[in-house]
Amino acid sequence: MTSVLILALLLAQQTAPPEKATLSGTVVDSITGLPLGKASVIARHVSGQDPGASTTTDARGNFLLVDIDAGQYRLAVRRNGYLDTYFGAKQVGDGFGSTITLTSGQRLQGLQVKLMPFGVIAGTVRDADGEPVAGAAVEIYASSYQAGRRRIQSISGPITTDDLGQYHMVAIPPGRYYASARMRRGYGDEVTVDHSAKSKTLPEIPVTTFYPGTLDPSGARAIDVAPGGRATGIDIAIIRSPLYKVSVHVDAPTGFRGGAALQYAIEGFGWIGNSRNINPQDVEINGVPPGSYILRFGASMPQKPIDGADDGVPDGCGSSTPLTVKQGDVEGPRVALGRCAELIGHVTRDDGKPLRRDGVSGFVGYDGSGDNRVIRDDNTFRLTVSAGSHTLDFSNMIKANGLYIKSVRSGNQDFLRNVIILADSEHLDLEVVLAADGGSVDGIVTDSDSKPVPGARVVLISNETALRSRPDYTPSVTANEAGHFEIKNVAPGDYKLFAWEDIERDSWFDPDVLKDFEARGQAVSVKAKDNQTANLTVLR
DSSP states (O other), X not given: OHHHHHHHHHHHHHHSOOOOEEEEEEEEETTTOOBOSSOEEEEEETTSOSOOEEEEOOTTSEEEEEEEOSEEEEEEEEOTTBOOEETXXXXXXXXXXXXXXXXXXXXXXXXXXXXXXXXXXXXXXXXXXXXXXXTOEEEEEEEEEETTEEEEEXXXXXXXXXXXXXXXXXXXOSEEEEEEEEOXXXXXXXXXXXXXXXXXXXXXXXXXXXXXXXXXXXXXOOEEEOTTOEEOOOOEEOOEEOOXXXXXXXXXXXXXXXXXXXXXSSTTSOEESEEEEEEXXXXXXXXXXXXXXXXXXEEEOTTOOOOTTTOSSSSXXXXXXXXXXXXXXXXXXXXXXXXXXXXXXXXXXTTOOOOOOSGGGGEEEETTTTEEEEOOXXXXXXXXXXXXXXXXXXXXXXXXXXXXXXXXXXXXXXXXXXXXXXXXXXXXXEEEEEESOOEEEEEEEEOTTSOBOTTOEEEEEESSGGGTTOGGGSOEEEOOTTSEEEEEEEOSEXXXXXXXXXXXXXXXXXXXXXXXXXXXXXXXXXXXXXXXXXXXXXBO
C-alpha cells in the first residue's frame, strides 16, 4: 500500500504543470523620475512565437504581470507622449534592450523602465514674400552613425504644412537634425515647360530650401533636440531661383541604356532635378538650381531579368563625378562607364562541418549599406561591383552559426585586416574560413556604488587597429536585468572591453569617439574555447 502511495505521489509530481512566474516593477519619466500611469507594458517572448503578456501601469507607475511561463522575454513599454522603449534600452534604436530570464515560479520584482518624452520639431514655411505656404512638403533629416560612419538620412518623408503654413513633427528622439521645405508643383510633381512671356532673364522658381534659408545643405543649420525637447520656430523661407538643365552623354555599350541623376554633394540629403532619356546614351536633367552636386551615372539593359540575389549590380557598373551648376545650362559632359569588377567567395568551416542554411545565416552584408546578398546552397557568393574599395560584413552569418571569422584570403593576401581594392574588370576569388573554437567573455556591469546597470552597452574591441573597423569583429551586447553580460564566439586575441551607460550606437567605430575612452577600457585576452570573466564599471 505504501509503495502504491509513493508511486501515485511521484506520478502526480511528474504530471503537475510547472509553476508560473510573475514580473513587476515601475515605469517612470526618464527626465523627472516621476511615475507614469496608463503605460502599456508587454512581455514578449524572444522566440516571437507566443503572444505577449500585457498589463497597464497604475497611477503610481506600478505594473504586475502574472501567470507567465518560464523563458526569456523582452519588456516593451509605450505611453502617449513618450518614445516606445524596451527595458534596458538606453536610447531609441538600441535594439530590444535587455533580455529577462524567468524561471518556473520566480517572482521577479523591482524592474524600472525609464520612458523618454519625445521631442518635437515645428515651424512655419513661408514664400519669399513672407506669405505662409499651405501644402508645402517638409522633410526632416537625422545625423547618426551607421556601420561606423556618420551619415545623414531622411527620417520622416514629406510632412505637409497646414492652411497656415505650419508643420509639426512629434516622436522625435534626442539627436541632431536638419530640415528642408519645397512647394509641391501639383499631382505627381509633373515636369512642365514654361510658356510665360519671354524675357531676357530666366524666371525664378521656388526650390527646395534648407533651414533656415539656403539651397546648399552644407550651409544648413543643425537642429539639436534634447530628450523631450521642443524645437519650435524652425521657420523656413523658400528661396526662388532660376533652374537650369544638365545634359549628360553616357558612353553605354550597345544594347544598354544609360542613366544619370544628380545628388546633393552631402550624401543623404536626396536628389535634385528630374532625369529623362533623350536616347539610349543621352540623359537630360531638368529643374536644377545653382549648386554643387554629385553626378551619378550607370547603364542597364532594358527588360533583362535581374538576378539581384547574387549580383550587387546586375548590368553595367555605375560611377560618380562632382558637378557644379552655376548661372546657365551645363551642356554635354561625357561620362564613361567603368568595367565591372567581380568578387567570388567561398565560405567554409575549419572543422569541415556544414553551415546552417536557415534564417539570416545565408546573408553577407556589403559595404555597410544594408544591401545583403544571399549565399548560395554551395556556400558561395558572387558580387558584381564597381571599381574601388569594398568591405564585406559577415555579422549575420557568424551569429546564426555561432562562429567567428578566422580568415578572409585570396592566395597570400589577407583581406580580414585589409580593405578590398578592385580595379576595372578585376576578378578576385576569396576564401572565407569560419571557426567554432571561439572563447567567451562574461561579467557584471555596475555603477560607482556597485549597483548593477541593466541595459549597459558592452562592446569588445580588438587591440589590432586593422580589425577595429569591422562590425563582424566588434561584438556588442546589452547587459540584462541583473547587469550581467555574455559575449560568445569571440576570436582568440587581445581586446579591450567597454561598458557604456549611454552611447550613440556604432559611434565606438569612430576613432575620435573611442580615444576619449581608450584608457578606461579593461584589457582582456581571449583564448580558444576559454571563458574570461571581467566585471566592469560603467562609463559615463
